[in-house]
Amino acid sequence: MRWIKNKHTLLIAYILMVIVPLMFIAFYLLAFAQNRYVADSTIVVKQVGEVNAQMNNGIGALLGVSNTSSEDAQFLKAYIQSRDLVEKLDKKLELRKHFQGAGSDPIFELHTNSSKEELIKYYNKRVIVNLDESTMLLKISTEGFNPEFALKLNQQILKESEQFINEVSQRVAKEQLIFTQKQLEEASGQLKASREALLAYQNQNQMFNPQAQAVAIAQIVNTLENNLAQLRTEERTLLSYLNPSAPQIVAIRSQIESVQEQIEDEKSKLTSSGRSDKLNRSAADFEGLKAQVEFSTDLYKLSLASLEKARLEAVRKLKNIVVLTSPQLPQEALYPRITYIIISAFLLLNILFGIIMLIRSVIREHQE
Template sequence: MKRHLIRHRLALLIIGVPMLLAALYFTLMSRDRYVSTAVLSVRRAGHDAPSLGGLSMLLSGTAGASVEDTRYLREYLHSLGLMRKLDARLQLRAHFEAARSDVLMRLETGTSQEDMLDYWRQRVEVSLDEVSGLLTLRVQGFDPNFAQLVNQALLAESEAFINDISQRIANEQLAFAKTELSRAAEQLALGQQSMIEFQARHQMLDPLADAQATGARAIELRSRLTRLEADLNAKQAFLNDDAPDILTLKAELAAVRQQIGHETSSATSSKPNANGTLGKLAVEFHGLKTRVSLADGAYKSALVSVEATRIESSRKLKSLVVIEPPTLPEMAEFPRRLYDIATLLLACLMVYATVLLARATIQEHRD
């Protein structure tokens, strides 16, 4: 009889009292909480989208989606700064403190901003599908209209956040392109100035052209020298050395050899007071010309980059796509009274069974 009475008391204490308190709470104290849902995604414009096609794009689910930016947006939606901004605009604290009867789900009066942030994160659920890049936003409120209003405000702030990121990226890219253009223009100007100074110092417009012309003249003179020597040998076979034709040929040969020597000397000689051989000057000028050509190519490339970046910055690089706008709930989603009571009952029964088993074990050891 005593054991039976103790068992009834345990059942009353472990099962009856919690169930009674839960019934009182859910019937008299708890407030309905409505959930407004929105589904959105961050998309990149133009060439930033993955170049997939057909079935691949459908299977991947991320065509044009920027999952990294969506992650940033998820963190922003739970940030302290955004909560304080919406609190000042929508009076979040006043709304969540108004449910005074619901001692478990209300926001305590006078809580710190850190505690309110924890409460806010419990009332705003942000879940990201890593495969599709879709962000689901669920906002709880004690009033359906307020829940939808907060969700709409979050979408507006999300749009501003994405636009700010996009604009900042565009401005940084444009600033970098302009810096590269200025650097390329400076390098081009320095190279052109070096060429001008070189031409003025050596009194040569283009040593490369001069060297090529000298080489062509030397080849022509050697060819002429060969013909004259052939003619001289042919005529010496039947004419005396003092014949007019022989003397004329010898004079021409001497003049051609002298001219060849002069051309060769101007191309290869390096006198103490000279600025350098023509070949050396040609090599130096070729280096200057190559640097100017490279600088000119870099300048043109930078100019094209600036124009392309300016055009790109004039449009939105990223945009917030709202798949499902914030809903206006008609039925309260929380609390789930039957589910919560059933769960509590199951937990109480498990605790009750555990206590009975422990008590029986202790009693057995005593006997």
């Protein structure tokens, strides 16, 4: 009789602890739980610039793209799960409104009047990002209470990811590009100013090249001095057999004086103490202005080359998202997995029931 009583008690306990909760779980899943559809996509980060062929392997070699670093994939994964992206998606897709569903499923739906932190937590339960460390492939799975929203959410995440990866990879390059553009503008202004100064000096002094003019005068002086030397030689020759008062001697001495005066006149154009309009000073000033123009030109060329290099570097660092498998409109709901949940609940409830019975038996043995 006692055995029957114990067996009856055990059966009632089993029904209360296993059967009733299991029926409640099954009833909730069948009556209240909403279907959730899943859209999947697989992406990889591609670098546009040239890469070492030794670094290409696997899917990267197959696609002709470089292996992205682990940092790029980790950054993108963190961004997809970040608050910034959740707020953007909430504005564009009304995440909160959709995640709240019909309001009949308090377990799997986002409850009304939830905070931003709760929205982000719920979002990361419905958007799963898996990173394959060996291939750096990112698989993005998005859940929605209807197939259209699951697809739209996945597509929008891909779009925002493309924009994010471009901004991250280009930020430093753009800053360098802006800096080199500013340097080019400054070099261009300096070159223009130095050229204007040179032109103003030429117009003011009414000479194209004082240095060339000084060289020409020096050549004239040299020629006159040669002529003077020849005339003096001729004078000494005539004096060897003529009187100093002879007409030939007087004529040649007159020529010598004229050449000497012309030499002094030409030399005075080149140099003169205390005057600033002479060719030597003009040539020196002109040479300084010309050197400034040449320096500004070289600086402009360097700035132009730096700008072109920065532009090439910006292109080389450009990255984008390669979609290996694009998201498709789901046909069947994957969640909730009713059979799996019921079987798992049944096993867990039985394990819990067995543990409680074991504890009860131990306590009774100690009491007896």
